[in-house]
Amino acid sequence: xxxxxxxxxxxxxxxxxxxxxxxxxLLGPVLTPFVVAAVLAYALTPLVNWLDDxxxxxxxxxxxxxxxxxxxxxxxxxxxxxxxxxxxxxxxLMREQVPILADRLNAWLSPWLAQYGFKVSLDVAxxxxxxLKYLNANFEDAFGSLMSSLKLGxxxxxxxxxxxxLIPVALFYLLMDxxxxxxxVQALVPVRLRGPYENFTQEADLVLGQYLRGQLLVMLTxxxxxxxxxxxxxxxxxxxxxxxxxxxxxxxxxxxxxxxTLATLAGLLQFASLKAVVMVAVVYGLGQVIESLYLTxxxxxxxxxxxxxxxIFALLAFGQLFGFVGVLVALPASAVLLVAVRRxxxxxxxxxxxxx
Numbered sequence: 001x002x003x004x005x006x007x008x009x010x011x012x013x014x015x016x017x018x019x020x021x022x023x024x025x026l027l028g029p030v031l032t033p034f035v036v037a038a039v040l041a042y043a044l045t046p047l048v049n050w051l052d053d054x055x056x057x058x059x060x061x062x063x064x065x066x067x068x069x070x071x072x073x074x075x076x077x078x079x080x081x082x083x084x085x086x087x088x089x090x091x092x093l094m095r096e097q098v099p100i101l102a103d104r105l106n107a108w109l110s111p112w113l114a115q116y117g118f119k120v121s122l123d124v125a126x127x128x129x130x131x132l133k134y135l136n137a138n139f140e141d142a143f144g145s146l147m148s149s150l151k152l153g154x155x156x157x158x159x160x161x162x163x164x165x166l167i168p169v170a171l172f173y174l175l176m177d178x179x180x181x182x183x184x185v186q187a188l189v190p191v192r193l194r195g196p197y198e199n200f201t202q203e204a205d206l207v208l209g210q211y212l213r214g215q216l217l218v219m220l221t222x223x224x225x226x227x228x229x230x231x232x233x234x235x236x237x238x239x240x241x242x243x244x245x246x247x248x249x250x251x252x253x254x255x256x257x258x259x260x261t262l263a264t265l266a267g268l269l270q271f272a273s274l275k276a277v278v279m280v281a282v283v284y285g286l287g288q289v290i291e292s293l294y295l296t297x298x299x300x301x302x303x304x305x306x307x308x309x310x311x312i313f314a315l316l317a318f319g320q321l322f323g324f325v326g327v328l329v330a331l332p333a334s335a336v337l338l339v340a341v342r343r344x345x346x347x348x349x350x351x352x353x354x355x356x
Contacts, residue, residue: 037170222246229283
């Protein structure tokens with residue numbers, strides 16, 4: 001049996017795709033910081049090019065790259081440092097409120113469990129001793145505890161530190177030579193496919209730009225919503241908690257979970273009553289509904305042409321396949337796949353197989 005040229009070509013491309021997928025699977029942990037750096041470089045390159053053009057050659061590109069990367073790192077650290085005023089206010093409250101909350105919980109829980117034949121009583125004295133011991137610890141004790149934890153989980157700590165160093169370095173080189181890297185990739189494309197390749201990348205670039213703008217609108221809207229909602233309940237740290245939650249939703253699930261935890265802790269320590277639970281249930285429950293059913297589908301999904309069910313499926317599927325990085329790049333990767341699917345659909349509709 002002799003294979004046609006089209007069949008040989010399809011087999012060759014299928015083999016190349018399998019080899020690439022195998023390499024990506026084997027090198028997955030190593031590629032993580034480079035994938036993150038590449039995503040960031042794609043998003044930040046337009047700003048670098050704008051500064052480069054603004055300087056009209058008077059500003060070296062290396063200066064523009066360093067300036068953009070520094071601004072990005074400062075913005076990222078600013079979001080993380082929103083936690084500092086929360087902790088600064090809540091740690092003293094923990095020394096005062098945790099023993100009181102333990103007394104209230106014991107007074108409510110013990111009689112309730114006794115109705116069902118369970119005799120349980122919290123050791124409030126031990127809880128007070130534990131809280132005072134760790135919250136009144138001096139800096140040396142805290143530093144020693146931190147070092148012990150790093151020794152026990154050395155591989156995890158080294159991985160985190162290594163990525164924290166490697167990602168900015170990789171980002172710097174990618175921003176410096178982004179056009180060169182893109183040109184090298186384009187040079188690998190067969191000459192007869194250059195036209196379709198350029199059309200595909202232009203459409204994908206347009207879709208990804210719409211995704212980024214939509215995601216920024218979602219983040220800003222939620223930051224305002226959570227800040228105002230928590231402030232209406234009288235939470236003292238409503239602004240930092242709300243802004244942190246809104247901006248952190250860029251990382252699906254994890255950002256919302258951290259914001260929810262901070263708001264719950266702050267509410268319990270400030271109100272020491274069921275008002276904290278009501279506050280979190282109302283504000284964060286309503287916020288999650290608004291984000292899931294309206295903001296993300298309307299501002300992100302519709303902008304890139306993804307149905308809300310596809311958005312949910314993409315987050316779950318990419319998270320299952322690639323872990324945390326998969327969740328992070330699920331929607332932009334889905335946007336690119338959407339462009340590919342549109343091209344395949346158009347080709348199929350115009351084929352003899354469809355038209356008979």
